[in-house]
Amino acid sequence: MRFSSLLGPCLSLIGVAASGPRVNQDSLSAVPAYRPRGNQDSLALQRQSQWFNGSHPLREDPAELRKRDGTKYVFMHHIVGNTYSYTQATWTDDIQQIAAKGIDAIALNVGGDSWQVTQIGYAYAAAQALGSSTKLFISFDFTTDLGCTLSDIISRAGQFSSHPWQFKVNGKPMISSFSGDCLGNSGWQTMKTQLNAYLMPFIFGLEGKFNTYPSLDSWYCFGCAWPQGDYDKNTDDDNYYISQLGTKYATTISPWFFTHLSDKNRILRSDDWLINNRWDQLMTLRDTLTFVEMVTWNDYGESSYFGPVRVDQPAGTTWADGYPHTIWFDMSAYYIQAFKTGVYPAITQDVIYYWARPHPHDAIVSNDGAQPDNWDWTQDYLWAAAFCSSTCTVTLTVGSSTSTFTNQPAGVNKLQLPLAAGKISVSMVKNGKTVISKTETGYTYVLQPTLYNFNAFVGAASATGSPTTVTTATTTATTTATTATSTPTSTSVAGTTWNYLGCYPDSSSARTLSNGISTSTSTNGVSTCLTTCKNAGYVYAGVEYGVECWCASKMAAVTAAAAGDCNMACSGGTGNCGGGNRINIYFAATGLATTTTTTTTSTATPTSTSVGGVAWKYLGCYADSTTARTLNNGIHTSTSTNGLSACLTTCKNAGYVYSGVEYGVECWCASTMTSGVSIEAAGDCNMACSGGTGLCGGGNRINIYFASAGLSTTTATTATSTTTSSAAASTPSWSYLGCYVDSANPRILNNGLSYSSPTKNSVSSCLASCAAAGYLYGGTEYGQECWCASAISSGASTAASGCNMACSGGGGDICGGANRISLYKASSVAVALALTWTSLGCYQDYSPRTLNNGISFSSTKQTITGCQNACGDAGYYYAGVEYAQECWCSSAITSGVSQAASTDCNMACTGASAQICGGGNRINIYKATVTTARRSHLYPQIGN
Template sequence: MFFAPFIVPALLATLAQAGYGSSRKLHARAGARSGLDTLTRAPNATVDIAERAADTTKYVFMHHIVGSKYPYVQSDWNADIAEIGAKEIDAIALNFGSDSWQKDQMHLAFKAAEGTSLKLFLSFDYTAFDCSVSKTLAYMTEFKSHPNYFYYNGKPFLSSYGGGYDCLGVDGWKQLQNAGNYLMPFMWELENRFSDPWGFLDSWFCWGCAYPQSNEPKNTLDDQWYYSMLGSRYATTASSWMFTHYSWTNKNFYLRGDDWLGAVRWEQLMGMRDQLTFTEIITWNDWGESNYYGPFRYKDAQPTGTYWAEDFPHTALWDMTHYYITAFKTGQYPTITEDVIYFWARPHFASVTASSDSLGPPNGQAWAQDFMWAVAFSTDVSDITLCMGASCTTFTNQPAGVNKLKIPLAAGKMSVKMVKRSVTVIDHTEEGFVFNAASVVDKYNYNCYAGSAKATSATSTTATSATSVTTSTATSTSASSASGLTIGTAATSTSASTSASTSTSASGLTIGTALTAGTTTTATTTAGTTSTTATTVTTSSSSSPTWTSQGCIAEGTTGSRRALNGINTSSDNMTPTICQAFCAGYDYAGVEYGRECYCGNTLTNNGASGLVADAASCDVHCSADSSAACGGTWFLSLYATNGKTATQPAASTDPSTGGWTSLGCVDEGSTGSRRALTGASFSEGGMTPSRCNTLCAAYTYAGTEYGTECYCGNTIQNNGASGKAIDSSRCDSKCGGDSSLTCGGTWTMSVWGKQALPGTTTASTTDWTSNGCYSDSSTRLLRDVFWEDSSMTTELCKSHCTGLGYKLAATEYGSQCLCGNTLYYDGGSGTSLTSDRCNSACQGNTAQSCGGSWTANLYTAPASTPTKRREVQSKRAPRTWQNLWGLL
């Protein structure tokens, strides 16, 4: 977010640490605390997933940045309120800082809302607003009595951007709640603390969950990760684009807004609808980050140096979003009553060089996909043509409903055409945009230009319910069933190069629209069609096969990621039975994401392991049967026939099997792909350290990350990685296959190895000396490394510290291990106690003692003498973390 008049110097350091926004660090996790308090015991992450009171209403908010409204007068606010309210938004989140003029603008906003059903609420931006409870309450008192102020459960709604540990703190937020407010903040650094000490929050929303956090289409793994900790308190966000390019803040990055993000994100939220109460759209007017939906009213409203927003409208995306807002609020997709095509594209190729841009290309440049994107809403079967200049592709017999299409970028203007029953109902060329196909441009611009074209009422046909959602791309070939069944239709490309069209779902589902390559670029011709309905397949079998459930299976990690690579389809009437009927003739049938069906004879295509994962990963209800599970995000609910079965995971859960030793938490790199381990990689919902070690058996190192990812390698200093252990609190993601274990974090890995990390040495743990039982406290007696494992033993802790090069090791609380080279005795820690005070059995070996509650069994490496140190704690100012999403 931006407030044009301000600059935050702290942002530079934060950006340097995170490596631009570095993929998933753009989540709520915009910086891990490194103070001593991060070594305290991790809280229980059990959450209450009960329904929110009796109110089952779904609310959609619009994030509105008051700091970009300095030139606004009353008529401008009147227009904003009208345009936002027309799309069924429930309330506007007014994001603001401390400037008095911003308060004046908020009064204009509330005045504009008078007499309408649209509500507003305050969203304090604590990167620009004073970290003051009293001032916060004063603002609430000033505005909450307005008839258009948004209340929930009888309480005035209070939101924020920031304000956590580095600002108001736990006590400050409790005071705000005790004053009668309903709290829904976004604050970073709360991961694994949502139950304690932040369990009192009414809600919490994830700002960064609106965007993909790596070079792949958006999925809901991040949403589900937070939901696992917050339950019904979780709220999330939706957006369509993200690009920013500022030299004066060193803020220069692009997130993958491709893959129809503005539509796909809402389809994902529909799949999560039962889990959500609040969704916030970001944003109405953040010109600097290219995630605006509103019209551009004033040049002076954008931050200094912004050249990529003014001539790149997004209002068409806002019009398209109305359809999805209605669906989310009502629980069903609305009837399509008019034919319209929404389309958008960037102004140049991803790989260009900018001759007059001293800042350089944005981080994430390589993530940008070189396509024109389109979403077509049609009331009847139609032929749809997309053009970039003279390069056109026609997608024939597209079903009534929503069709997502794309074609490669090419020089010229964007044009769209829709023909229904031989009648052209849309034929439009966007005159305000021309794609520059040159390899060298003046300045980098990864924003998009969005347009739309509607059919006139005279040419629209009978309305249809949106029961069909397909996706087509002019770059790959469709699949056919084993019995010769053709799903979809044929189309013809007028592009000179050979191409093909495939219908694909939001997460890559192939529907199978065949496309015939054209040989000229002068005309578009349409091939004949051979279409059938995917959900009414007839087979030649005289008896129905018997299908048996195999559990939840992870998709692959490479290529299309599809574990099953036969035919596939999608339907809003999907159930396992329908999918099984569709897959007649195949050994496997898998349902995914509530409405998708995949068929195949092998389970291990595109890097898939074929192993049964945690059933919790298949948590999406079937679109036609809410009592049944139909997979998850990149997970299949799998069924088999003909005697086939899926592979169960290995029984061993001991990560040390095979000579592996825990080496602690290790940072990823800072350049290139950022991967410290560059061998094989895997992603499975049931990931554990032992599973990753098994997958990496042929390598020296194995690292788990982000709960479900596994990386292998023989060296651990690739792409700028130091290969050194860091504070274990940075590895805070629970393993997908065992929530009691830790599997890395955001760009950090929990590493196991067959040899020590570079620069460290190994030593026999049998020669360590026991120093007895010592007291511990929140200041910690050993401060270099903290690690927790449900299989903790004395040997495991000593081996862990040995591998990291430390001379002191301590076990505590049955499952914790601390390492260091100095024994601190201050704040109640470091005092020798009688052995009976260390009375917790090691969780990995109950015959051993692993400390107790704030007591630790201390051990010293061979030829070492404990170094004691008393440290007087000085009062330090809290660390200030600036989230990468905004300036102030």
């Protein structure tokens, strides 16, 4: 089940009603008892009235806490519960952005959903593929549906603790948490011992009794990022915890807090430059602190996000839409460097950062619930931080409110201005010359809002002619390196000469280049954009906001803006790519054949094509809607690498004769086309494919193709294709039965075997496992699960669109969905082989895994025989049991691994106390030899 409403950790006050008296700085409440997050009113981390006396209960041990060189570390807290739609490419983009600012590691806040394990796998794989300097570690969120079974928690942590991109302290994998008192000190100690881990959890309620948790290496204060009442954030809470923990204390920083849900409707005071002042406070505590965690990257529900606003917002969090916070992260690069080095860097770039709420704090909205609790703890000001490389004069304006701050010194100057109805304008003058002048077109302060929104809009303006950094509000990769700005010039790309026309205004409501295509990438540059537009046949090209590329056949009649307005570095790292609502425009003067400027060019029109021996005929651009899909009886995907060839291949492999690309990222497959849909103008399908080549439909517009030759299909009246997909090319052949509803009790395939593979599941591997085990039915579910059985026990077919999750192993396969299984039937039942298993001994098991090319699972009823049978039935001749509950299957032992002492494998199997199932990073391995043929037995369900 997808938990789309999962929110990040929430901090609130206790016992304070919105209408009651304000809480002053000294009237802080006690920490409440733990309650599940769903109905949680408070997770406050206020100081206790009674300070703990005596020595530090965790005992300072800097050698255990820090590297010998005294290195400081900055982490980013990432809510995995808000990544349901992520692919590995999305993780790559996140990690690139985070690493570019000097973040050392990402804390992956993980709940209990199985799909989150898949996402964690994507994250580690992305970091490794990048060779990123930023590492990862798990932070278990015990206020979700994670549960608190120690063996399960250890198993989850152990799955990635040996990964090359695991963050470690003195060689020990870091493990963190939000809450976790349910494990008790003994549970944490067991985890520490078995995984040789370094523990840095946040467990609330330990004030004054940290000595009852000697297992902890460190403890971080999640809620210390915000003030706990109507006052500015200070270091009182930090000093209180330092008095008990010494150098084992870690803390947090956050830019903002606001949420407006039915069960959580409050603000925490974020005024008076909270983020700047908090960084300065951390600098004063630097001699004591080693770890600082930024919270968070993507907690949109509580407005405490530094990252781009992506599609996986919790339901109802409209206050994040149009309110980018990435510029706060850009500004933080200065402070991150300062904290890590101990010295504030010299400011070489003149920038004005600014932020504000969109309406008065006391405004009343009639149809949007109650005012947020603590609404009167905030002030109606524009907050600004002017980074000046030398003496500067700054003017701030909002509507009719304006103020000039003369002769501000070199450094960071914190400024404020009362808000008034209208737009924000900022300027900077140095030596009589205006170096910054910008009006923020993306924001307007209104007096009568229609919705409550106490979130902050964050913007920035950089000086013309000074070095710049990438500052984005979308999914760009950022860089801390500065690049000198330069005026764009005409250029030649692949035989086409492009003349630079100038810097022009642009807005979402009135696009300057509006009748073509657009892309947004982390590798954007002038040359790549011009190439995109050339290949699509457009004569106008424009780069904007660092990451955006726009192509069109005509240009709106607009007046050029100041050249200095287009001053944002391209996300690809070279040159300038427009600015906020400013676009650098080029015109193809020679070398590009075009049609008239009133229509899109003919070269942008899709054509028929051949993919994998199948001829696909282009049928046209059709209308499509969420209520009446044009291709509605098959499968669909949504990816950041979508393209025509990839989509056609997906549909071909699944046996569908109709294929369609839509909205840049979507691929749709079906065996029939819905009758009565209308064909639309070819120009309506004008969005570039997210994979970077060609056109992939548009908004509610789909480019449709038909497999006219080369694909064996059923009749058009069949609800689903029954052809053998490319994934089921093994013997026996498999027929696709359709998408079926599957529930936990009973399972539709419940009398055979099953396994979960978070990173390697595919239709072909699953069906091969079922065939090898002699089962007649096979099914893939939830992206990563494989199920085999000799008969269908229950279940009803459902809409094909319910099976819409990509297989964890990639390759374009679809592997069911949430409580939906893609079901296949074999043409015959294979005869299985009887196997004899021989013990090979106890082996070390780290990364890479000793048995690393097959499947694995964990069970509270693990036995040696059960693991051997599971591996044999899946076609693997090496089986290994580890850590009491794990089973690993493979076709070979990884070369170079070392055998361990037999006594190292000393943990009793969870399903048979008299048997030994490996140990911590130790695996008992068995090898099978074929003896006689046998009929496959009915094997009980694996796992829990």
